[in-house]
Structures are given as structure tokens and as C-alpha cells.
Amino acid sequence: MNAIVCVDKNWGIGKNGELLFNIPEDMQNFVLNTINKPVIMGLNTLHSLPGGKSLKNRLNIVIAPKEEKLPDDVIHVTNIKELSDYLAENNLTDKAMVIGGGMVYNALLPFCDYVFVTKVDADGYADTFIQDLDDPNEGFELLYKTPLKNADITISAEKKCPISMQYIIYKNMRY
Numbered sequence: 001m002n003a004i005v006c007v008d009k010n011w012g013i014g015k016n017g018e019l020l021f022n023i024p025e026d027m028q029n030f031v032l033n034t035i036n037k038p039v040i041m042g043l044n045t046l047h048s049l050p051g052g053k054s055l056k057n058r059l060n061i062v063i064a065p066k067e068e069k070l071p072d073d074v075i076h077v078t079n080i081k082e083l084s085d086y087l088a089e090n091n092l093t094d095k096a097m098v099i100g101g102g103m104v105y106n107a108l109l110p111f112c113d114y115v116f117v118t119k120v121d122a123d124g125y126a127d128t129f130i131q132d133l134d135d136p137n138e139g140f141e142l143l144y145k146t147p148l149k150n151a152d153i154t155i156s157a158e159k160k161c162p163i164s165m166q167y168i169i170y171k172n173m174r175y
């Protein structure tokens with residue numbers, strides 16, 4: 001199992017139930033890394049997707065309380081044990097990609113082999129964070145990083161704003 005996440009310089013990932021940044025280039029990167037794979041997300045992240053609908057061309061696995069009514073096309077699991085049983089029974093553990101949000105990353109990153117991070121060199125004033133993967137206590141090592149590059153954040157249909165970002169791959173040292 002691997003994970004993909006976009007963080008700001010403080011390891012913030014979201015605010016008010018939404019992403020911090022709308023970066024079209026990073027969205028393309030997200031699609032390339034998740035297409036045709038099983039994706040694992042929490043209920044709040046499902047709600048944050050356009051129309052609260054699942055992602056196309058991916059098997060959507062959602063961790064949510066039992067009483068929640070989820071779209072028919074998602075696999076509903078209620079805890080990590082159910083998730084890991086489902087992945088193992090269907091031979092999906094290696095292919096699965098954890099896509100958020102905060103609660104799910106915090107629970108599952110320790111079980112991920114690789115974490116694909118887009119790091120934005122800005123403060124998104126987040127209310128949701130993941131663990132600092134540069135902290136040696138978290139058990140990851142930086143395997144690869146691109147230089148900082150310029151990209152655009154879409155603010156509105158007419159307005160864009162330049163930022164710097166880089167792609168980083170962390171490897172879990174536990175495995």
C-alpha cells in the first residue's frame with residue numbers, strides 16, 4: 001500500500017473540509033498515480049469530492065461509520081481491520097493508494113511502503129495536518145525529490161497565482 005498527499009510547508013493538508021490549493025498540474029499528477037488503482041479515503045474526503053461522488057476509473061474504498069449511507073459504487077469499510085481484510089482477500093494490498101484525509105493518513109501512513117508527497121512552499125493556513133515525514137521518529141526516509149518548480153494555483157476562472165512546489169518520495173523504513 002502507498003499514499004499520495006499534497007502538503008503545505010507545515011504539513012497542512014486541508015481547511016474547512018477542502019483542499020488548501022487548486023493546482024491543476026498536481027491534479028494531473030494525482031490522476032496519473034491513482035488511475036485504475038484502488039483508492040482508500042475517509043468519509044470527509046468523499047464528501048469533499050465534487051458532488052460527494054466517487055472518483056472515476058478507480059475502485060473507491062471509503063472508511064466511514066457503519067450507519068453512513070454511501071454511494072452504491074463504493075466499498076464501505078468501518079475500521080482498519082475491515083479494510084486490511086478486504087484488501088488481503090481481494091489481493092489489492094500492494095496496489096492500493098491512500099488518498100486522505102487527515103484521519104486516514106494518520107492511521108495508515110505507518111503501513112504504507114511509499115508516500116508520494118507534493119510539497120507546496122507556502123502556508124495554506126490549514127486546520128488538518130499529517131505527520132512530519134522528515135521527523136526521524138516517524139520512520140520514513142526521503143528517497144527522491146525534484147527541485148522546486150513553479151506552478152500555478154487556480155484561485156478562480158480568471159485568477160491564477162504562482163507558487164513553488166516539489167515532488168518528494170518517502171520510503172517507510174519499517175519495511
Ligand SMILES: NC(=O)c1ccc[n+]([C@@H]2O[C@H](COP(=O)([O-])OP(=O)(O)OC[C@H]3O[C@@H](n4cnc5c(N)ncnc54)[C@H](OP(=O)(O)O)[C@@H]3O)[C@@H](O)[C@H]2O)c1
Nearest residue numbers: 005006013014017018019042043044045100101102103104
Ligand atoms: N492535501 C491532500 O492531499 C488531501 C487529500 C485528501 C483530503 N484532504 C483534506 O483532508 C480533510 C479531510 O480530512 P479529515 O481528517 O477531516 O477526514 P477523513 O480522514 O477524510 O475522514 C474522516 C472520516 O473517516 C472515518 N475514519 C477515518 N479514519 C478512520 C479509522 N482509522 N477508523 C475508523 N473510521 C475512520 C471517520 O470516522 P468517525 O466519524 O467514526 O471518526 C470519519 O467519519 C479535508 O480538508 C480534505 O480536503 C487533503
